[in-house]
Amino acid sequence: MSAIDSPATRRRGGRTSLMAARGAEKTPRLSTINYAIKPVEAVSADQLERIHLASLAILREIGIDFRDETALRQWREVGADVRGERVHLEPDMIMGLISKAPRSFELRSRDPDQRVTISQETLTFGTMQGAPNVRDVNGVRRSSTMEDLRDVNRLTQMLPGFHVAGGFTCEPTDIAVPWRHLHINRSSLVETNLPYFGLTTGQQRAEDSIAMARIAYGEEFMKSNAVIIGQISGNSPLVWDATMLEGLRVYAEANQVVLLSPFVLGAANTPADVAATAAQLNAEALAGLAYTQLAVPGTKMIYGQYSVSVSMRSGAPMSGMPEVSLLNVLVGQLARRYGIPWRTTASQSSAKTFDPQSGYESAIAYMSGATAKSNLFLHAGGWDEAGLVCCLAKFVADAEQNLLIAKYAQGVSFDHFDDALEAIRRIGPGGHYLGDAFTLKRFKEAFISPELLDYLSYEQWKAKGSKDMAQRCREKAKATLESYEPPQIDVAVREELDAFVAKRQNEISPSLA
Template sequence: MNAPAAELTEQTHRRGGGRLGRKAMRSAPIASFPTLVRQIPVYEIVPDEAVELIHEESLKILEEVGCEFRDDGAIELWKAAGADVRETRVRIDRALLMELVSKVPSEFTLNARNPERTVRVGGKNSIFVPMYGAPYIRDLDNNRRYGTLADLNNFHKLAYMAPALHSSSSVICEPMEIAVPKRHLHIIHSALKHSDKPFMGIVTSKERAEDTMAMAAIVFGEEFVRENPVLVAITNCNSPLVWDATMIDAMRVYASHNQPLILAPFALCGASTAASAVGAVAQVNAEALAGVALTQLIRPGSPQIYGQFMVTVDMKTGAPMGGTPEAAQMMYLMGALARKYKLPWRTSGFHVGSKLNDAQAGYEANMLMHAAILAGANYIWHSAGWLEAGLTCGYSKFATDCEQLVGWYKYAGGLPFDDFKEAMAAIREVGPQGHFLGTQHTLEHFEKAFFMPSIMDFNSYEQWKAEGAKDHDTRGREKARNMLADYEEPKLDEGIADGLKDLIARREEQLPDSVS
């Protein structure tokens, strides 16, 4: 069952009270929703025959065209498995492919350092995860600039404070002042220090993935991380049809440690796929299945997440476009395929092309989140902060997204009927021409009956003007400031904290200050 989202909405989004009111709430644990268990049906955008057609064409792509695996170790694994290997091109027979894909568990537990934040991935479960990889941020003064470690710390704090976020991600923004060879150490440390929710691993090299696992072992224990998922890592196929050495290196590290990977082609439809939504899905499905299959050659039975990142391209400028109807339609198709294969699957939520937290951002974000929810996505990534096609993470956007996720959590959790008899009794009590404001039912339920966002403004024009005529972007920044002011660190055990610091210091001595 889901958490009573409306109850937590009232606690975490209440207007008024000011600084003292917020301070008084600090003694209580930070509200955090459990895994969303969807209570609404998925939406099938096409009939089963269309899904079968796409599946069949994906199999033909892998059998007849093949996929490149630019890694000697991967090639040896495919040869040993009986695939048709010619240099780096691998053609995979459908029987072999589907046998490997069938080894992936349909659900798994993703463990957090605080067991109360542990979540389930797959089946009817959905989790919301912040964005990843922004070099720029739009700060609390509405300036666009490079991200810093202080910004990354702040975004991890905000992720911890947001009740409907189930993960702290990792590289929400790049700490650009830290040397690239050493940056990953501080990214993972920030995620582990400032939040006790699940996090994401680093994939930009084999060594950085190994460092991530070493840090996870300090926090969770070496024996525990050998068998239990404690993080998720992203690997992207280079569309069309190339899995490169860097991604396969990371895949090998994490899969061998039984840590789930997201196998997600990064596809710009019309540029790296055909200019066809259905054709793009057939290609991306083939790419994702090939990646999933390789993980099962590395460690059979390891948990994995099938996925995609597909956006359309503005054919006038070449720019990726966010919340388009085609992107939403492709989500529905990928969801149907994931259910066919019984695989947990990933998509994106609030990813937009807008530069500001404005009307365009709102339209784009909700076009995609609505599709993600109704398509039954399990790991809904980029659910907070995303601006400018992922180049920027905005404080205002992050706070807005976190608040909207509470609404989506409630929407997908279904309609409660637990107080229906009481509501009917209230109707009989009031009768014609009365009002319900003073009834016992209203007094008992008004605080939790409805989603009550605090950033959105529903006041009269006169009241809005008297309070400063603030636009939504301004209110979002104010919300982010308040959340940061209320933050209290979920402390690591002293021995664990010291162990992380020692590892970072040792590795920083060993690593260069620049990329050779």
Template sequence: MRNDKHTFGARITVQETLDIKNLTSRPRRGGAASRREARLRGPVIYLPTAVRNIPTYEVLAQDGLEAIDDHAMNILETIGIEFRDDASAAIWRQAGAEVTGHRVRIAREHIRKLIATVPAEFDYHARNSDRTVRVGGRNMIFGPANGSPNLIDLDGIRRQATAEDMRTLMKLHHVNPVIHYNGGYTLEPMDLAVPHRHLHMVESSFLNTDKPIMGSSQSEFQAQDSLDMAKIVFGEAFVDEHVVMTAFLNCNSPLVWDQTQLESLRLYAAHNQALLLSPFVLYGASTPVHVLAATAQIVAEVIAGVAFSQIIRPGCRAIMGVAPMGVYMKSGSPTFGSPEVALAMFIFGQMARFYGIPWRTNGAKSGSKGDDLYAGYDSILKVYPAILGGCNLLTHCGGTIEGSLCISMGKLGADGQQMQNFYTMLKGVDWADMDTALASLAKVGPGGHFFDEDYTRENLPFLDEIQDNERFESWVATGSKDAGTRGREWCRRMLSKYEEEPPAIEASIREALRDFVERREREIPT
């Protein structure tokens, strides 16, 4: 099967990708850098939704999943969970739950009936229908990081993030082939007044990408503003029937859904938008220091939120947004590349499939302060369990360091290449061309090589655009650049490509969004 439609940088010659100095007497001209530049001058590639063709890794047998479910239901029936919002507590009471103050206890039969209406899959719509993606089932999409207030910029300098930096990252995510949705606080715009930030975030999301976007959920009015802007872009009727935004909503572990998040949840659910329900988990700090006990607690928290969404609007799309982190017991800081977290992620994937609900987790995150070895280790120990565990929506796929307090532009570039590696791996293997491939073996025979074969040229393996696999002398001759430097150079090239091919948007929509932002800035006090 030809893969040139799905692999960034495909349809290139072997001479552009492999060092074949032993096969020719001609000296090489230009080296790796020039070949890489030539590949990156091609058109932007947009990869479709990844469809899993490899099995998931199962840590627990069916009886283990049933035991976790039983413990989670027991938590909701006996300990209960707090919905610290009068309106939400009243809704639970009217729905038949046992409510004491804000403490809600829910019978397991009630929970099961409610979550049965959650769709197992749904379409996540973009303003450009070619960018619409599928969430759930065997599908997987990749997305950006959110909320970091600092960045290591294109010059390698660490500083506070600005609104312009936020827009720059949106542009990079737009031209990153494997990033399927965009927007949200790709960086926290520290130069804007806090009450107005969401307006610029949503406006910038719609203007700088035509991929699906995220809305703001830090308050009810921010959620309403996000929805109103979506209606400007898509039309009110379309928004009511289709998912055009995902709302990121956090439960405060242990066992608390607070008023701010519940107000946003109710609003987004009423408008039929997707809810990414994610307990903020620090294993051993906000959960018991026991993988299975922690899993039962977190399942209870997220399932309570999912069930509540179905009271608001049955059939509302919901995602089990479970993305556990560890904790450094000497300081309380979050950790990422730990075996306990990896095991928990495998089990959360199983539990999401047990309930038939899409699963989100986070990916390339690290506590490192730069583009060092541990930044890679942490990231891989998060991404591999997500990929093998059956994740449907992977967030934080680019640049996260310092435990989410900073985005590194160098790591962002390198992470993007790694996500394309995983995207390719998800497709699995294909028997279709087996006879053709073996025919090339018969042609080459013992002791030959496959570099000149048509089948090789037409089916090149994935090529990382940033990793340097040349000889040491070639690396020195091109500046002895480390991964961070090469990643930042990749970002610069991709930004140039964005400027050559920015996403189009109707002038009337652009003007309507600007008018809305200016009006709301006048209305919202700072």
């Protein structure tokens, strides 16, 4: 053995060599993540079938309200039992309609090299949605503005842990409500080049969202490619309303993606029982999924759900609870039974600051979603205060957590197993691996190294300013925004988007100008 290969030399120079090998290269954006882990199951096959049959019984015997004349007419035309707004659905009709849905589909971005597959074997990350407030880069909580939304989209574009932009991640409260959806869509299309969530609250807002996507992507391209997702929220218990169903049809008819999400507040709008809550949630989802295929057969769709339990002390939603984790697992089992990709809420927290509660609750939500093999992690960036706040410090922390969860989901690789065993033979008893050729070649991919989580000694941490996690993340958010590089967009396309916004504002409500 030469001196350079001796264990003693490796002990002295290993750490130095390893640190020298660390590059400052930019982490590439996550591509499609293929699961290699097996999902956790909370109930047996017999128990799952019991929940499934209970859901079908709810829809047949109790029925579900479709508060929309078009939907009621369509249900009548296929022979459903419609009594006023209440629709009673037979199991064969439900399952026959759901069988028309594609089991996988692709989301495209304006970057031809960046595309993501949504299926039961893949994992995708999207940001939070719907916050009326932000906790900004200085840690100040306030009403969110258009500039805040633009900053969130800029962070989404720059951080590699997101596949899908959130669209209405935080509400631009300084924009008049009738015009707000126009500016939200414009920011998604200009500040990012990712697939994104459009607006679905009513036919006109949905049509404007699709029209703006067509300006950016081209009408012909969108006839055969999905670039935008419409989230359709249920009104539990057992209601789908006209506002959401109008938006659903617009997205489905435009060959875009529809995400159907019952809204569960356990013990408030569902029974105080996990299994029965799953049965009701599933009934609502099945009815929405079936209707989507009735409206436009073959629509790309995702089984969604938002689930929290409710505090019996305050009535407030509680994130990170074991019951919510169990619901995640149950929904995963049900969605796999139906062959439909499904979503969960990844990083939800009820914390009022970016503090240990925020971290604990979000970590539980992340891991329960991953072990349940969720296919779309929605709200995987910034969610605090039960969704009332988008925290920019947490946003960048979650983006890093997405990278960690992606690594976990891909499981244990045996691609380099034999070479690693050779390293064991080389090093032998009493040596170390830090300077070994295999370690230097493989360490970046073998073991992920987070930037925002702190692994310094106490003395090193103190010398660097004694910064806590929130401060480090605020600094990261500021630095990322300062380094923002806008995606390429044709000048003519941008001008057409601006002209569309101005035209629609004048048509919707010229008095607001």
